[in-house]
Structures are given as C-alpha cells and as structure tokens.
Amino acid sequence: MKSLLSALLLLVAVVQAFAQTPAIFGTVQSNSDKTPLPGANVVLSRTTDSFQTATVTDTEGRFRFERVAKGQYKVEINYLGFEKFSRSFQVQDGPVNLGALQLQDASTAIKEVQIVGRAPLGEQKGDTSQFNAKAFKTAPDASAEDLVTKMPGVTIQDGKVQAQGEDVKQVMIDGKRYTGEDVSSAMRNISSDMVESVQVFDGQSDRAAFSGFDDGNRVKTINFITKKEARQGYTGKASAGYGTDERYMVGAALNYFNNSRRITVTGLTNNINMFDFSVGETPGGGMRGRRGGWGRSNPTGIINTNTFSLNYNDMWGKKVEVSGNYTYSNRDIVNDQYVFRDYVNSDTTYVENSNNRSKEDNHRFNFRLQYNMNENNRLLVTPSITLQQSNDFVQRYANTVAGADTLTRSLNSTAADKTTLNISNNILYSHRFGDSGRILTADLNTSYSSTDGDTYQLQNTDNLVNPARDLYRNQYVSQDNDNFAWSGNLDYSQRLGENSRLQLEYNIGNQNNDADRRTYDFVESTGTFADLIAPLSNTFQSDYLSQRVGPSYQYKTENTSLQFGARYQYATLESDNEYPKPYSLKRSFSNVLPSLEYEYKFSRSQNLRINFRTNTDVPSVGQLQQVLDISNPLQLATGNPDLNQAYQNRLNLRYRNFNAETNRVFFMGVFGTMTQNYIANSVYTNGTVPVALPEGYELQPGARFSRPVNLDGYWSVRSFMNYGQPLNFISSNFNVFAGVGYTRIPGMINDQVNYANTTNFGGGLNISSNISEKVDFNVSTHSNYNIVDNTRNQAGNQSNNYFTQSTSLRYNWTLWKGLVYRTELNHQYNGGLSAGVDKSFLLWNMSIGKKVFKNQQGEISLSVNDLLQQNVSIQRNIASDYVEDVQSSVLQRFFMLTFSYNLRKFNGGEAPATEEQRGNWGGPRRN
Structure with missing residues (x-):
C-alpha cells in the first residue's frame, strides 16, 4: 500500500508540470420558446489551421469542450428542423462561456420537404443513431415499442427488444433512466405521438461517465426525446x-x-x-x-x-x-x-x-x-x-x-x-x-x-x-x-x-x-x-x-x-x-x-x-x-x-x-x-x-x-x-x-x-x-x-x-x-x-x-x-x-x-432539467 501511495503522489507531481488549458462551454436553445435542444451537433474549428472536434448537447442542451489551446475559433451547430448556427470567438487564458446560443426555427423549409418528399429518418452521430419519429407513421393508439420496431436495426426476438443485434437493457426518457427491470414495459408506457426523436447507443456505466474513462460495461440503450407539448399532462x-x-x-x-x-x-x-x-x-x-x-x-x-x-x-x-x-x-x-x-x-x-x-x-x-x-x-x-x-x-x-x-x-x-x-x-x-x-x-x-x-x-x-x-x-x-x-x-x-x-x-x-x-x-x-x-x-x-x-x-x-x-x-x-x-x-x-x-x-x-x-x-x-x-x-x-x-x-x-x-x-x-x-x-x-x-x-x-x-x-x-x-x-x-x-x-x-x-x-x-x-x-x-x-x-x-x-x-x-x-x-x-x-x-x-x-x-x-x-x-x-x-x-x-x-x-412544458447522462469530464464526446 505504501508503494502504491508513493506512485500515486509521484504521478500527481509529474502531471502537474503540464500546462493547463481552458474550456469552452455553452447551451443550445430554440429561439422561439427558449427550450433546450438535446442531441444538437456542435463542431469546434480553429480558423488558423485544420483542427476540428465535435460533440453533442446533453438533455439540457449543454455542451463542453476541454483542453482548448489559445487561438481564434469558430463554433457551428446543426439540429434537425433548425437553421445552421455559426459564431467566431477568441480563446485566451481563461474558460470561455458562450452562453445561450439560440437557433432559428426552420419550419418553413421543413414544410416544403414534407410536401415534396419524405421526412429524413435521422442521422448517425458517432456511436449514436438518432431517428426522427415523424418519419415513421403508427396507429393513433400505438406505443413507443411499436414505433421503434419500425426503425432500422430494431427487432423483437424471443419477446425481447433488440437493437443492432443486442438486447436493449436500458430505457431513458429525455435522458433520464427508467428505473425498472422490464424495458419492454417502459416502452409500452410511452405513446408514440409523444416522441420527437429516438436515440440508440451503447450506454456507459455511471462510473465511466463520471471518470471519463471507459470501463467496458456498456448496455444497449434507447433514449426517447419527447415533444415539448407532451412534457406536461x-x-x-x-x-x-x-x-x-x-x-x-x-x-x-x-x-x-x-x-x-x-x-x-x-x-x-x-x-x-x-x-x-x-x-x-x-x-x-x-x-x-x-x-x-x-x-x-x-x-x-x-x-x-x-x-x-x-x-x-x-x-x-x-x-x-x-x-x-x-x-x-x-x-x-x-x-x-x-x-x-x-x-x-x-x-x-x-x-x-x-x-x-x-x-x-x-x-x-x-x-x-x-x-x-x-x-x-x-x-x-x-x-x-x-x-x-x-x-x-x-x-x-x-x-x-x-x-x-x-x-x-x-x-x-x-x-x-x-x-x-x-x-x-x-x-x-x-x-x-x-x-x-x-x-x-x-x-x-x-x-x-x-x-x-x-x-x-x-x-x-x-x-x-x-x-x-x-x-x-x-x-x-x-x-x-x-x-x-x-x-x-x-x-x-x-x-x-x-x-x-x-x-x-x-x-x-x-x-x-x-x-x-x-x-x-x-x-x-x-x-x-x-x-x-x-x-x-x-x-x-x-x-x-x-x-x-x-x-x-x-x-x-x-x-x-x-x-x-x-x-x-x-x-x-x-x-x-x-x-x-x-x-x-x-x-x-x-x-x-x-x-x-x-x-x-x-x-x-x-x-x-x-x-x-x-x-x-x-x-x-x-x-x-x-x-x-x-x-x-x-x-x-x-x-x-x-x-x-x-x-x-x-x-x-x-x-x-x-x-x-x-x-x-x-x-x-x-x-x-x-x-x-x-x-x-x-x-x-x-x-x-x-x-x-x-x-x-x-x-x-x-x-x-x-x-x-x-x-x-x-x-x-x-x-x-x-x-x-x-x-x-x-x-x-x-x-x-x-x-x-x-x-x-x-x-x-x-x-x-x-x-x-x-x-x-x-x-x-x-x-x-x-x-x-x-x-x-x-x-x-x-x-x-x-x-x-x-x-x-x-x-x-x-x-x-x-x-x-x-x-x-x-x-x-x-x-x-x-x-x-x-x-x-x-x-x-x-x-x-x-x-x-x-x-x-x-x-x-x-x-x-x-x-x-x-x-x-x-x-x-x-x-x-x-x-x-x-x-x-x-x-x-x-x-x-x-x-x-x-x-x-x-x-x-x-x-x-x-x-x-x-x-x-x-399542457405543453419546458424541457426537463436533467444532469448530463452521457457526459465525459475527461473531454468532449467526439460524435
């Protein structure tokens, strides 16, 4: 134990010698009603060279980039149904809080797409597959389980919901975990018309999310992001x-x-x-x-x-x-x-x-x-x-x-x-x-x-x-x-x-x-x-x-x-x-x-x-x-x-x-x-x-x-x-x-x-x-x-x-x-x-x-x-x-x-205030 403690103290002394670099963080919101936008894609680029990194917002619309060197940067944000957002800024010695970044509603453009063709299924963000619920039509009394089984890669085998060949073992609603053991029951208790989008990913353990280091304990997870109007009632x-x-x-x-x-x-x-x-x-x-x-x-x-x-x-x-x-x-x-x-x-x-x-x-x-x-x-x-x-x-x-x-x-x-x-x-x-x-x-x-x-x-x-x-x-x-x-x-x-x-x-x-x-x-x-x-x-x-x-x-x-x-x-x-x-x-x-x-x-x-x-x-x-x-x-x-x-x-x-x-x-x-x-x-x-x-x-x-x-x-x-x-x-x-x-x-x-x-x-x-x-x-x-x-x-x-x-x-x-x-x-x-x-x-x-x-x-x-x-x-x-x-x-x-x-x-409602479920203190999740 003494040798272990000595090694730990030596490690702390060595790593202190490395220079500290600031962080960049902010929140993405809708301009019309100021609600947070979870799952938005945020790209950070340095204008002086080819450096670029990306992350996605959590269920409160928050994002964060660690270990950012000094220089001139540009942040770009893309979110389904909203206009593309861009802003340039300077990074110096301290952290940069970009505040609330508000995206303009692109409803007119979406209506045009709905008239001439089919709504997009969704997109792939790193290891997260995000699907647009509007692209899948279900019966009026259908459940979220009926909805997800229409999506690519999701099936029911032997009575269990599977995604990408693995049993789904965790269900989340707006980033909050459904605390229970029966994931099928959780999905049947959400009506399909409440869902805005569906995310499928390999969920990390709590310990990995807290520490920023993957411990390999992943479970197939489905996260239902609900519509704003379905968050009260x-x-x-x-x-x-x-x-x-x-x-x-x-x-x-x-x-x-x-x-x-x-x-x-x-x-x-x-x-x-x-x-x-x-x-x-x-x-x-x-x-x-x-x-x-x-x-x-x-x-x-x-x-x-x-x-x-x-x-x-x-x-x-x-x-x-x-x-x-x-x-x-x-x-x-x-x-x-x-x-x-x-x-x-x-x-x-x-x-x-x-x-x-x-x-x-x-x-x-x-x-x-x-x-x-x-x-x-x-x-x-x-x-x-x-x-x-x-x-x-x-x-x-x-x-x-x-x-x-x-x-x-x-x-x-x-x-x-x-x-x-x-x-x-x-x-x-x-x-x-x-x-x-x-x-x-x-x-x-x-x-x-x-x-x-x-x-x-x-x-x-x-x-x-x-x-x-x-x-x-x-x-x-x-x-x-x-x-x-x-x-x-x-x-x-x-x-x-x-x-x-x-x-x-x-x-x-x-x-x-x-x-x-x-x-x-x-x-x-x-x-x-x-x-x-x-x-x-x-x-x-x-x-x-x-x-x-x-x-x-x-x-x-x-x-x-x-x-x-x-x-x-x-x-x-x-x-x-x-x-x-x-x-x-x-x-x-x-x-x-x-x-x-x-x-x-x-x-x-x-x-x-x-x-x-x-x-x-x-x-x-x-x-x-x-x-x-x-x-x-x-x-x-x-x-x-x-x-x-x-x-x-x-x-x-x-x-x-x-x-x-x-x-x-x-x-x-x-x-x-x-x-x-x-x-x-x-x-x-x-x-x-x-x-x-x-x-x-x-x-x-x-x-x-x-x-x-x-x-x-x-x-x-x-x-x-x-x-x-x-x-x-x-x-x-x-x-x-x-x-x-x-x-x-x-x-x-x-x-x-x-x-x-x-x-x-x-x-x-x-x-x-x-x-x-x-x-x-x-x-x-x-x-x-x-x-x-x-x-x-x-x-x-x-x-x-x-x-x-x-x-x-x-x-x-x-x-x-x-x-x-x-x-x-x-x-x-x-x-x-x-x-x-x-x-x-x-x-x-x-x-x-x-x-x-x-x-x-x-x-x-x-x-x-x-x-x-x-x-x-x-x-x-x-x-x-x-x-x-x-x-x-x-x-x-x-x-x-x-x-x-x-x-x-x-009755409508605001986006629920939840802690970042998939955040990583060790650095941005590169999706």
Whole structure:
C-alpha cells in the first residue's frame, strides 16, 4: 500500500508540470420558446489551421469542450428542423462561456420537404443513431415499442427488444433512466405521438461517465426525446375483459408528466399470461403474441398474475435528480413439461414428464439519487431491495431408455418453500479539480443476500435391470445461505496534454459466503425427520478477497479515440467445511487483465469501434459445495471445492453507417469470447464416479453423475449485419439482417474431454408500413440453421442439426368511423427436433373493435387468442454431453370481450432539467 501511495503522489507531481488549458462551454436553445435542444451537433474549428472536434448537447442542451489551446475559433451547430448556427470567438487564458446560443426555427423549409418528399429518418452521430419519429407513421393508439420496431436495426426476438443485434437493457426518457427491470414495459408506457426523436447507443456505466474513462460495461440503450407539448399532462388507459374458460383481465396504467416530474402507476390482475399493463396495451391482452416478463422471454404454463408498479422520476431543486421503482407481483403458475434428452457417446436417452405448480410473491424496490453539488462535484447513490417468497411443487416421472429397453423408472415428488432477500447499494463520488484536467472518482458497493428454504423429497425408483436395487426415500432438506460482499474503487485521472489523459485505478473487494445445507431421513417410529444424513449435508464457509491495480492511457483527436490499460489482480480464496467431512482450502490467484478501446470516425455518419476486455469469474457457492444432490435420482450431482476461477477474454467490433441523404442504415458487429479454466460439466455414466458415494446412493442403470470442473477450450464468436432503407413505392421501411455464429463448449464424459460445437447461420427481413395512421402493418421472418457436432460422438450416426423459422404478421386497419380490425399471425417451424415434440404451429390472434365516446376515448372489442388452437412452446438446449428438447404447456384458444378507456391531456412544458447522462469530464464526446 505504501508503494502504491508513493506512485500515486509521484504521478500527481509529474502531471502537474503540464500546462493547463481552458474550456469552452455553452447551451443550445430554440429561439422561439427558449427550450433546450438535446442531441444538437456542435463542431469546434480553429480558423488558423485544420483542427476540428465535435460533440453533442446533453438533455439540457449543454455542451463542453476541454483542453482548448489559445487561438481564434469558430463554433457551428446543426439540429434537425433548425437553421445552421455559426459564431467566431477568441480563446485566451481563461474558460470561455458562450452562453445561450439560440437557433432559428426552420419550419418553413421543413414544410416544403414534407410536401415534396419524405421526412429524413435521422442521422448517425458517432456511436449514436438518432431517428426522427415523424418519419415513421403508427396507429393513433400505438406505443413507443411499436414505433421503434419500425426503425432500422430494431427487432423483437424471443419477446425481447433488440437493437443492432443486442438486447436493449436500458430505457431513458429525455435522458433520464427508467428505473425498472422490464424495458419492454417502459416502452409500452410511452405513446408514440409523444416522441420527437429516438436515440440508440451503447450506454456507459455511471462510473465511466463520471471518470471519463471507459470501463467496458456498456448496455444497449434507447433514449426517447419527447415533444415539448407532451412534457406536461397525463396519459392513461384502463381495460377490463372477460372471456371463455373463465379467462379475465383487469388493468390500468396512468402516466403523469410535469416537466422533470414523471410518475407512472400500473396495476393488473389476470389469468391470460400477462405480466404487466401499459397505455400501449391491445385488446384481449394477447395481441402481442408470446410476451416475456421478468426474465421470461417465452412464458410457459397457465399463469395467474396480480401486480402493482410505481415508477417515479423528479428533480428535487436544481441539483438533485431522483428516480425510483417499486413493483409487487403475485403469481400462480401451472406448467407441464415433456423433456427428451439425447446423450452424447451413448445409446441411452432420458425422457421426463413433469407437473409443476408454483406460487411466487415478489417485492422489488430500486432507487437512484444523483446530487450535482456544483460543476466540480457529483454524488450518486443507488440502493436496491428484492424480497421473494416461493412455494413449488414438482411431480416428475422419468425413465432412462437404451434402445427399446427401459432401464430405470423414477417417480419423484418435491415440495419446497423458499424465502430470498437481496439488498445492495452503490455510492459513487466524483470530483473535478476545476479546469486542471484532474478527476478523482471513488465508489463503494455493498450487497447482502439471504436464502432460507425447506424442501421435502419423496422418491420411488424402480431398477428394471436389478429389482433388488429399487429405492424409496422420504427426506427433508433445510437450507440457510448468507452472502455479504463489498468492493471499493478509487480512480485518479490527469490530463497530460491537449489530446491525452492518464488514469490510475485501485480496487479491493471481498465476498463472504456462509452456506448450511442439512438433509434428514424420515423416522417412522417418531414420525419426524430426525436422522441427519451427513453425506448429503454440507456446512460451508468461504471468503474471496481480490485486489486490482493498474494504469490506463487515453488519447483523443478529431477522428480517433484510443484507450488501453492493464490491471494486475491478486485474489485469495479460503473455505472451511464441517459436513460431509471437515475440510479446509486456501488458494491464491494472480492475473494480468489488459483492456483496449479504439474508435475511428471515417466521417460524420460512419465509425468503427473495437473493444477488448478481460475479466475473471469466481465459482459460486453451489459449485464449490461438495454435497450430493439427489433431487433427481437419475441425475446425481455434486459440487467441487477444487474449482479455480475462470479467465475470460472478450473482443467486440462494431461498424455503423447512416446516410442521412438516402436514409440508408448499415450496421455490422462481431462479438467474440474465449475462456480459460471454463467451469464445465464432468459426467460419469459407466457406474464409476470420482468421489465416494454413501451406501445406497450408487448410480442406477442409465443414470448420470455430474460435477463441475475447470477446462480450457471454451470460445464463442458471432457476427451480425443489418441493412435498412425506405421503400418509397409502397411507403414502407425495409430491413434485412443476417448473422453467423460458432460456439464451442468443453465438457467431460467418463474422464474424456468432449467439445460440443454449434455453428449457426441466421437471417431474416422486416417490412413495416409507413402509409398512414389508418393502415399499420409489420411483416418479418427470421430463419436459423444449426449444425451440432460432438467430438465424442463415436457412433457417428447421431444428427442433432436443426432448423427453425419464425414468421409474423401484425396488421391494424381503421375501417370506418372508429371501427378497428387487428390481427397477428406468428408461424413457427421446427425441423430436426426429437420424436414426440411438435414440429410447427401457427398462432393467430385477432380482434374487432369500435371506438366510442367523445374523441374516441373508449373502445369495445371482441378478440380471440390462438384461433387455430395450435400454440406450443418448444426449446432446444445444447450442453457438453447432451442435446435436449423441452416442450411446455401454454395458454391456448379463448375469446374475450374487452372494454378500454383512454385518458389523454397535454399542457405543453419546458424541457426537463436533467444532469448530463452521457457526459465525459475527461473531454468532449467526439460524435
């Protein structure tokens, strides 16, 4: 620590020798109403040479240029719908405040464009794609989700919104983050006619935004910039429906807007597999096909849901920005599944039929407070609390089959009650030393989790090869896990010159786990579970301490941005076991973690970004616990206390090109991962296992024993390409996308290494209407062909290649005086799946509705979900030692009569006063 402090002081002394240069800043506003203009392009040029740099304004219309040398300069500002602005000025010793720069409205010119041609889609600004909402026509009651899926590069895959080949994980409204976990719900709670423009970009972490150095933690983000007139008022919707088979749905959503204050309240009760309700809801609740929620990309089973959610965003004064979300959800799920598993290097298959019943109660709370003390100090606090209670009952009938012979039959019943509590908090502070170019950033993360559960297991296993080895068990499992973790990070960065910066980072973190799992046999004489089974019990404590230190260097010019660094990480892992036998472990790890960020701007509309990162992954408590898991007697499993941490390398490449003159968009991405010491699965099928099994727990015929091990050789690479342009002859937008991927997963089968290799070829197209508000359609198709190869497939005749194709049509048509017809068709074709699994289906939903009341605020509709009664759910899973197909029960045909009422009132308003979400104290963002 002393040497580290000395190095830091030496670094400060050295960098102080560099000359300090002033900053240039200001605000861009509309001349007509003085509202800030977010996303305006600001170009700074030196009139005496060719120097030029650029940035974009934040959500308050602010911009800032750091490290500007003395001289004569000119600033030029471009913003869609406004006249070009230009001003010249002199830079001397001190900072230059250009004040409020007001742009003249170019409404006359825009009207001329609207008469003779099509509104421009938008433009590319560095790594930000900005789209003009006026260029996309949607139905009057459409949501922002309907709007963005018309835009180039944005699709819905498996119920999730994707942009440029990646899942959208963050939604912002006027630069403010929507505090919640369901991004689709956030987009459905914004009506499309409220949106002025849409920005798609890779959002940085809070720490990177505060420090000015990219830490590689980026998430695909969509930011909706609303119209000025939609920033005060409210929108809402309430619906109630009842249908055949006693299907019902009652829901309401209300959005209140008052400039920076935004409140969203939603509530829902239903038994038609809806997880949320929004102002963009469609009649009957099923017109969106198979929708996900809270991590369920494809909801399966019959699900009753009662939920309530409150989302809040506001400015407390001029310096404190807050947002919060509370969600309560109660679910009752009935789900039956069929599993067919084909093992590698074996003629044995595993077949399972299960009945699953579960009840869940969830409370989730997230809060975010950002305090902008002054221009040089910022504080961010983000606490989160989750409480979940669940009751699960599973009845599983399974057997192993070799050829035409059944080896083992098993009937298991499991009842489990579990309570899980998660509490976390992050405190992030950043200080900028005036205009010196020095920034200090510190953050502290803490988290606590607790799991308390009781499980009752009743097992009856018939050994058809040797009936003397039939098994019957009646057991109780008590589990109590506690985890506490904390980490602290300190970053110091310093400007070295006009275009370069240096940062030194130190991180220290600790994870402490305390796990207690005890298994008891039922004692007939006492009628209680009193006989402790030591081999199936495990008391485990572990402590993982890691420290990381290293420098990063950043260099930026007009067209180039380069950042590279390296961290040295040293970690220790200590653990102690009481059951099944006393055992102590102490291990240390040391790694060098390099990183690289490179961006090159070919022009204003096209750029290339390359990102390389390394990180380590410590084994979980469950993977380290050497306790025998017999919840499925045909698939025994245990942990491995000798596991090492995994070392991962990630390389991403992205190229973007947006031609604003032709409205053509092109995106290409390549994403690769390679892992050393990958935590793989080692499987034993021949009756021999690497650990001593307790008496009476030997493998049944056809059963498998598995445990995690470290193996090298995991790697995955995939590419994605998207091209989009308008089709003027049918007033529609056209998108075509394609990708190739390869994944190699190592594993072991009977102590021999096996690699599961999967090659994927995919592609598709999407056509969305831009005709009028009365005719709205979207046609898309997406195909995937997968080649599956296992190196230990000695038989050579097992083919697990499969083909899937998903085609969908959504069509809304306002026929006459508020009479609305809606239909949605989703066709799924599956080729190459296992016997007994449905190959394909057509999901057809439709509704006919009539608008009523003044301004057509109400609607009465009759809808049918799954008209042809073909809906199914199929998923293929590929592991290192098997390929399996899982078919789950789903909701099928029902009719529903629904009444909906819409609320809408806008009073206009000013642009919300928000802190710069994508700002960079280390220098301007060169877009």
